[in-house]
Amino acid sequence: xxxxxxxxxxxxxKRKSFLKNEFKKIILQxxxxxxxxxxxxxxxAMKKLIFLKKKSQISRQNNMCLVTAxxxxxxxxxxxxxxxxxxxxxxxxxxxxxxxxx
Numbered sequence: 001x002x003x004x005x006x007x008x009x010x011x012x013x014k015r016k017s018f019l020k021n022e023f024k025k026i027i028l029q030x031x032x033x034x035x036x037x038x039x040x041x042x043x044x045a046m047k048k049l050i051f052l053k054k055k056s057q058i059s060r061q062n063n064m065c066l067v068t069a070x071x072x073x074x075x076x077x078x079x080x081x082x083x084x085x086x087x088x089x090x091x092x093x094x095x096x097x098x099x100x101x102x
Contacts (some may be wrong), residue, residue: 007069009064092102 007078034099063074065081078094079081090093 004067004069008066010066011064011069025049025052 014019028045032042032049034042037091062071063076063079064071065074065084066079067084068081070081070083074080075082078085080088085094
């Protein structure tokens with residue numbers, strides 16, 4: 001497995017764990033805001049909510065190019081870096097894309 005494939009695979013794992021933790025966070029917040037439940041369950045929900053992993057925050061997620069596994073300069077519409085977009089745009093392989101500099 002190449003380095004790029006490893007980076008992409010690792011990023012997929014991080015995104016899956018983020019989604020799982022996001023669902024947990026929503027459920028724990030709903031339990032915490034429910035005043036009809038008993039105080040013990042609300043306190044345990046607050047404790048679990050405080051100690052969720054830091055990697056489960058959306059600000060920790062980076063966009064990644066699917067071809068080169070590069071983190072910087074990634075367009076959200078195509079999930080590709082600016083270098084790959086320029087290369088594919090030169091040969092007119094991307095639809096509705098015009099390159100200004102050749």
